[in-house]
Amino acid sequence: MTAEFVTPAASDLPGRPVPYVLAAGDGERAHLFDQLFTVLLSADETQGQFGVFTMEAPRGQAVPVHSHPDVHEIFYVLDGRVRVVVEDGEGEKIDxxxxxxxxxxxxxxxxxxxxxxxxxxxTLGVNTGGFERFFAxxxxxxxxxxxxxxPVVxxxxxxxxxxRRFRNDFDFGARFIE
Known part of the structure; x- marks a missing residue:
């Protein structure tokens, strides 16, 4: 007998590490500010290792300056242009x-x-497992x-x-993008 991929409901993820597929646009969706975040893979499916999400948004305001003490993030631009400003180890901004x-x-x-x-x-984002649920x-x-x-504020x-729950430290007084 041939095993099959799990095909969860359009807004659900399996919640455990099993092979699955999602149709375009499916996943756990949430609005935050002017953005749509769709979680495609969570810590639940990767035994806490990483999460994967997409972000779609119009041109708008910069996301408040923030950091995560133990969360790594990647950004891969699927379509469009996104300005990313990161502070390096010496406090210099990479823009x-x-x-x-x-x-x-x-x-x-x-x-x-x-x-x-x-x-x-x-964009497609990958992060240390668990943080992907911050958006919802x-x-x-x-x-x-x-x-x-x-916008959802x-x-x-x-x-x-x-x-606090998702290890996200905001610095509302800082401005990296004007």
Whole structure:
């Protein structure tokens, strides 16, 4: 007998390490600010090792400067242009506009920010396992496959709670992108 891939419901992930496939746009979706995040793979499916998500957004405001003491992040631009600013080990800012096909890496502990620079952009992100669920905790889970028409701005309490739970340290006083 030939084994088959699990095909979870459009908004669900298997929750355990089994082979599965998702159709385009499927996964755990959440709106946060002007962005749509779709989790494709979580710590639950990788025994805590890593998570994979997409982010789609129009040109907008920069994400607040933040860092993760023990979470590594990568950005791979699928479509569009995204400015990523990362502080290196000496406190110098590395400022790059990534275009389709470009890759960026933010090691744990480095302050960073990003902003969509084109009309619309899509990125693929990979992170240390568990952090991928920050977006739904800070924003709003959604069944929509599009970025929100009106930005989803969490209350300070909701954002603070999600930041504590998912190891995200915001520095609201810092400006990396004007």
């Amino acid at each position: 790059r506009v990534l275009t389709t096909g470009d890759f960026g890496y933010v090691p744990a502990g480095h302050r960073h920010s990003f902003r969509v620079e084109s009309h619309r952009a899509r 905790a800070a924003g709003e889970p959604t069944s929509s496959r599009m970025p929100p028409a009106t 969490p209350s300070p309490e909701q954002l603070g709670d999600a930041a």
